[in-house]
Amino acid sequence: MELGTSEPSYPGSGNWEIPIDLFGSKKHVGVPHGDLAFVDESGDIVFRVNRLQPNPNLLPLPKDKKLLLDASGSPLFSIYRYHNGSWKCYKGDNSGNDELVFTVKRTVKTLTRVELEVHFHGERSNDEGCDLKVKGSPFRRSCSIYKDADLVAQSSLMYKLHQIHASRSKFRLTIFPGTFDRALIVALFVIFLSGRK
Template sequence: METSDLEYTGTEDQHIPIDLFGSKKHAGVPRGILAFTDASGNIVFKVHRQPPDPNSSSSLKDTKLLLDSNDNPLFSIHRHHNGIWKCYKGSGDENKELVLQVKRTVKTITKVELEVFFAGERLKDNDTCDLKVIGSPFKRSCSVYKDGDLVAQSSLMYKLNQIYVSRGKFRLTIFPGIIDRGLIVALFVIFLNGRK
């Protein structure tokens, strides 16, 4: 799959950044389900954890499903025992089309770095990654880069004169570009679990 296949085709103006607000406490969403809303509070994406199949001999440790606002599966996100994450189009079946693979390159108490490789010919050439994700999962803070350019950035929701900042609510800003917004959210979900 080429990067152009991941272009966002929504009707919104693609020349301005958009903010998504992530939390596990949104009205209309079961408690504990990570959801992302737009600035008006409308649900845009939801993340469901798939229970592991006890009869499977797969190397999978964890599977998450990224859904749109109508509960249609966009991407299935699989974490393997070897520290590699794979993202497929659609539901949790690994026989679906592979979109990207993510490899953790740095893991410390305060910092995680991920290298992202889009599926296709370049996936066989592990010398050059397509995207880099750098930040601190504990602080819900990361930056996504493509060729040195900032693609997306996340941070906790700070308020003026706030002494304690909850890690339960955060902002994900996606800058104009060709990367699918759902794919950026999927990368952020991988990043949040990047220390595991």
């Protein structure tokens, strides 16, 4: 089963029949300190997230830019966060902003809860409402991603026996079988983590 995404079509790419678990942390060997990485059950890096300086030529000026990279370091998505609580995700390392994949709007923001609406760009976009919803608590690294009433992915902190407090630096992201590309779900989860800011 191929974990990378060479030429996916969005919003969905590939079908698999069992849930996939990815384990996220900022403390992985071979990843620069502070960069978020996702590994598979064997401990092999599948995705990495790099934070970059936004391009000052973009208007409106993004507050933040992140790159989602595959295991080999090739850019899959550029994620731009804006001051109004919205995000735009472009295919690859897109400095020209011409391959928009989806936009995300924050609809709920409280101390303990964030809700996001995802709108895909292009033919498959749902004109009457959002295409996906993301709900949960970024502080707890806990969220659920839905398409209508169907659960697409879910995250939670990793708990260990005899540990009083769960470390917030390690979490699990479970992606359920369906038509959504794993890289796209990871990009949404990265956006969710910064949703309370």
